[in-house]
Amino acid sequence: MTPDPIAGRPRIGLDAEPFVPDPRPALSWRTATPARDWAQAGADIEVVRGGGARETAHVAGGDSVLVPWPFAPLEPREQVQVRVRVRGADGSASGWGEPAEATAGFLGPGGWRARFIGSGSERPHRLRTEFTVRGRVRRALLYATAFGVYDARINGAPADDAELKPGWTSYQWRLTFDVNDVTALLRPGRNAFGIELAGGWYTERFGFRDAARRFYQGDPAAAAQLVIEYEDGTTDTVATGGDWRWGHGPVVESGIYQGETYDARLHENGWARPGFADAAWLPAVLAEVPDVLPEPRSGPPVRVTERLNVRQVLTTPAGRTVLDFGQNLVGRVRITVGGPAGHTVTLRHAEVLEDGELGTRPLRNAAATDRYTLRGDGEETWAPSWTFHGFRYVEVGGWPGDFAASAVTAEVIHTDMPRTGGFTTGHELLQRFHDNVVWGMRGNFLSVPTDCPQRDERLGWTGDIQVFAPTAAFLYDCDGFLRSWLRDVVLEQRAADGVVPMVVPAVIPQVPGLSEPVAAWGDAISVVPGVLHERYADTEALRACFDAMARWVDVVGERAGEGLLWEGGVQFGDWLDPDAPPDLPGRAKTDAGIVATAYFFRSAQLTSRAAALLGRDADARHYAGLAGRIAGAFRAAYITPGGRMMSDAPTAYALAIAFGLAADGQQRAAMGRRLRDLVRAHGYHIATGFVGTPLVCEALVETGHADAASRLLTQTECPSWLYPVTMGATTVWERWDSMLEDGSINPGQMTSFNHYALGGVADWLHRRVAGLAPAAPGYRRIRVAPVLLDALDDAAAWHDTPYGRAYAGWRRDGGTVEFRAEVPPNARAAVRLPSGAEYDVGSGVHGWTERHARPRRTRSALGLDSDLVTVVDDPEAYRAVLAAVRSLDPERAAALRGTTRWTPGRTLRDPLSKAPLTVLDAVEKALAALPSA
Template sequence: MLNVTKLTFDHETAPVGLDHAPVFGWQLTGDCRDIRQTMAQLQIAMTPDFAAPVFDELLPGKNSIAVQAAGFAPRALTRYYARVQIKADTAAGLQTSDWSAPGSFVTALLDPEREWRAAFISAEDADTCRESSAGTMVRGDFAVRPGIRAAYACTTALGLYNFYLNGTKVSTDEMTPGWTSYNRRLLYQTYDVTALLHPGTNRAGAMLGAGWYKGVMGLTRARNNYGDRTAFSMQLTLQYDDGTTEIVTTDASWQGTIAPVTFSEIYHGEEYDAALELPGWADAAAPDAAPAGRWHGVETVTYPAAQLYAQAAGKVSVRNRLPAQRIFTTPAGETVVDFGQNMAGRVEITVTGGPGDVAELRCFEELDADGNAYLANLRKARTIMRYKFAQLGTVTWHPQFTYMGFRYALVVQWPGTPRAENFTAYTLHTAMEPAGQFQCSEPLVNGLHHNITWGLKSNFLDVPTDCPQRDERLGWTGDAQIFSETACWLADTWTFYTKWLTDLVADQLPDGGVTDVVPNIEEHHTEGNWLMRTSPYGMSGWADAATIIPWVVYKMYGDASILRNQYASMCRWVDFMTAHTRGDLFTFMTQLGDWVALDAEPGSFFGATPTALTSQAYYALSARILALTASVLGKAADTEKYTAVYKNAKDAFIKSFFDAEGTLTAQTQTAHILALRFDLTPEKWRAKTVQRLLQLLDERGGHLVTGFLGTPYFCAALSENDCLKQAYDLLLKKDFPGWLYQVAQGATTVWEHWDGRRPDGTMWSAGMNSFNHYAYGAVGAWLYSTVLGLGQQAGTAGFAAARLAPRPGGGLNWAEGWHETPLGRYALRWEKDAVKTNVTFSVPANAEAELVLEPGAQVIATDGIAFTNGTARVGSGTYTVQYAK
């Protein structure tokens, strides 16, 4: 039986707020092998019965990823339904599926510059707002006639907001409208609010916080980085059965007041005074509890509608609930709550108190060597949450406009005796479906995979931050590009990356330079931070996020739209590098190079690999990626142009960093890793370069001493050059420095430094000692691609043609895992004993795979597959093979 499942629109299952016609995608399932789509019929309608489709076309071919509905022009603020029927060749013959279950998507405004009528309104006092991080509330009443058919609210804010209709919070979204380059681009959210309205008087309201917009942020710890007044904007469109439409907007008639949130900032936490609560404040049917004069008029704030952009998906929400594991008293006599997992989010408390009582926590990551709260690595971040009672009672409360990175909470104040059941942690991050899982026979490796996954969950809160706990939490481009492939293995990151890359373009400088952090909150604050003074943009390995991430996402998802959208930016970055070459070597300002490598001079963060080498390696890599991108997009002239740039960059690398005998002039692990992994080593010198890398590894007792640029590629550089044993040995090191050392130390996320906490419990320098820093978790991609053996055939994308090549080693007895691709799920398990190895794998419908067994494998059981020299080609289905070696 052939079935169509998981219908998607711009890679999301039910987006609300698309400002364009989406691309469509679907997955197939069936009860036989070798399913290959030959034709699809796509219907789009405005009713779920499809009585009058607005699009109905037969689409020949096998494509089911990013399918265009040519000629479909959606209306604004409309719900559309779509369904698909498939014809496919299968091992059982030609089959036709039933129609898929309908999926739906909702459009937003299609031209905000012309259509957005709502004012931005602020309840903040213009004379005091610059120094205030207190919350405010705004509200307004409006009438709804009988016979309402649909209602859509488009909402956004300068600052953070929660939106209410008739006393009900409209969505589960948190931290809206997210963090963008606000002065160039502000997202708005679209909500179907039909069910929340009723005939008669209705009330809309919003509570606002400072957030990233005006709170203290960045390396310079400046405030008011984008503006100094929070403001809310709402455009509510009411559609009636009689065909008429009414629009309700925020305007000067609305009211504003102070909120019970008396302080809220990203770094410093939130304070709440229950005495300022106004029950029913956003519900017109509730009695007005406000004292006279509490509500006052609002003022309008100017923001250009042309800079408003719709956000249909990828919003932040609560993703996990973790009850407290224990509560204990430290040697210093302090009460600490342990949630058992380092994370990013907030703590919800249930507490009983009376007027004036205070419940206060301070969130933190680690205990020091004595078992006391370790707060030094938070730097200036206060990370507090404080609730003040107004009357006797029991309340359940959590912050609204902040988040913390933490495993522990220090109980600073508490009425009565705190118990573990009083505390629950909730994680916050961008909504992303899990896309992969990995397990093997070594528990510490499973712990590493767990830590990598939680590093992603902790740092993918609207932007890819470096860390979630201290006074930084910035979208460092280097961390993002290093981890991007691993992130795509772990989670469905399409929407997340396309959103953030759009901000990268918005902040890209006129000369093509790419900023160190995106959004570039440091744009106007170069004083007081050495990096912002010496190299605020144009850093190799960091700025290359402009080319590397679009290419990685394209390869993982098979949708070239990300390349089309980013292409001009990619060209500008490579052209920037070309413009800043001397003798064909890229050189520009200060470069971080192999940042925080262990081969650095004492007291330095700069690794021993010359930054000239790392810069040139990334110049060549970006040029090569751009040439490949141009080829995918059919840009023949640009393909030729950037292929030449790549060849020149590679030739200059070889000329500058290899001597006449083929020895790299920089005798560091990272130099050899990049030369091999980026294909910058002449073939005649490859074996010599590999052998020297092994020697450098042996000189360190089999340990890595690499930093940000070398570490992600170390295992791959070894395994791709017939050094699988050494790659496994490196992965499985349990002492410092190594991935499993952190796991053995009790880490539940990946650390910023290999020895963030030493075996004796002492800490690395507190100034830069995050215990939740995902960059070194980039080894996760190697777990999937090599240990498990899931990969793609050369020249393909989106896993339409996989290459399954499991490589047992390291004493592991088995490994298993899966990865969800746009076509469906690939799964693989291998297990071995002293005599044989079994491999069971699944290929999704409409895909094909090449199975490549270990060199020297002697096939015992084929499951009907034809092998040639240990290699077989298969279509979709589940297979089990057995071989001896």
């Protein structure tokens, strides 16, 4: 007999944080059951409210993800318990599941009473006051925020474990506050309330090189209110105001880019405890700040999520001590040190070494340096609080006495999102690449989705997250994180008259694109909400962004004009095409107008779909019609009837195929063949930039060229996804050749070793190679359609969908391939195996076996007169040719690899026409030595 299902603890809101920002938080729950094909027929939801009242609501059907709140709205500070029981379509029923608890974290009208206070200067400082707890406390909630970054303490104890609070938002439009239950920190009688405050992003200088300027004006300021509820029903509120006092603390300087300087001799013990003598402190200054009413934080906070030990202690050629943590990460280091008072330890951070020394040139204006001056009274432990760095290596200067690796630990810091997905394969380099994608996301999802975490930038570039959002939504639960950021996008766009800035928050006005639309960057406003709906069933994300989506399309339509071709203005195009010169990263093979018009079509199409989902039928028809007209204009201008693109480059074909811009199946097939030919002509090296890279393998597979996608994916020569892995990369690089083969750093002025954009191909690994994709919003229906790649023996992906754990994978055993899929309860999967066999399955674990022998290659005699295509399509022959040339002339081998176009009708002798006879002879011998099969 099959046991009854078990209803899981529901989630109240978008995450598991204890405070919810909305009066009507959505509810989600999962069901556990071993029963196959289990589907929910209905559910009961019970709420116990703060006063003890108990209510029950009924849900008919299978809805269990982001179910609208079925009760009266929550009141400010109200606590609720919610539990669920479910009924199955098979007649099964669960008992009541475990309850979830949440507290309303928002404030009612007039509920924010705190004044913003500070010292009247940029320097980090401390604020304090004392207050009396006059009775037995039932509960105490602390609401706090800052224009800057802050930390709050009650009686010397930290209020929470979050970092860099309240995070970065578009301060002139929006500021969030944090809520924490600090009941356990209070005591009867006299208590102390302290706040540490620094400038953070608010006082940072944004911009490039000499153009860096402060964007936000004013000094850092904090505001907080402590609401104390007594058991007798009365309430006291302790709020920041002019009666507080401020004093300088031990943080002498701090900056996101420059680092932190801390003088432990200036630390005053007990400053956040009652009875501290603050007579030397000054009255707090009421600060002039933007006229913004703080709102509750709607995504997870930033936290320390992992700690890494030193992997190796190095001594550089210059005699410096450098620590290698073995992983490029984002965060800080914590040191434990003892020495004389006044002695300073210096910590310099970098991602790579160059010539054995710290490679700091890519940091540009960012010093990324922390300094700690010792107190001198024994062993001291310290980590900076108001900065973060992107680094693998730390140079330690001025360490007193003998250095021990155990004295330093790296703390990994990012927004604390739950991990929800992964990919595994026995191909070691590809597995490391995917691990690098994960680490890159961790480092760049820090309060906002940034482009890089190390240099004088760390900005919310819209184009980067536009191409990476599908990958991000698979790997981590980033719905709340991206929803919060999208609120800033909408506000910044509104202020820019419909133009979506290239960076959000928009803090670099000197850069073009803050006043004029830029394709693929501004399109984040249509793409990212669509991803949140597809992956999380988050219809509210579409609703909140729809007007902005429509306005963006309208703005682009104004620029494109009646011809509907977006060919003017500032464009980044296929940014960082590997053929672009180091200092001209926008000079791509694909015409920028093709990129822009393709995205114009894509955004119109996504806006139409969003309108249909939201019941806005007239808008749906309007934007669908517009998308159809754009597609027609695109085809007329850029695609010949025979399927050739006017920009004969891989990104052009990948965009047109992936976005569905071909006129018909015949034209699409021709475009796929041409894309395959171009990929091969480039020696199966990457020939795409930011825009084309996430799409090229998808377009190849969709048009029947998985063999070319396999070669491209597993290429190890530069440029390729795996070349950085062969160079020791532990994150994804900004450039394909951020580090050159000789170990030197790319000479361009813009080089980062931690950018996630080029890792967007991981979404294809999840969806197509492993075969795990959403077929309906939130994975209520799953598509399992794995693609076998000749270069892999296995591939698998798992994802914690809103309904539970899903899995898809395959493994070869000789000519037999075993396929496995796992479907969570209350979901179904449409399965299509490589043979063409199709299945429709419900929850449970499913397996199939098919025969798929790897293709056997027969090899005719090869030599200098062999066709170039024949050589490059034979990996063993290609490697033999390069090895033979490299053994005698490494520079000629590099030129052969980097400049040859492997096209039909030309022989191997052509690119070697000027080679010495010794080289030609070596090539002939190497090819002759190859086996016949």
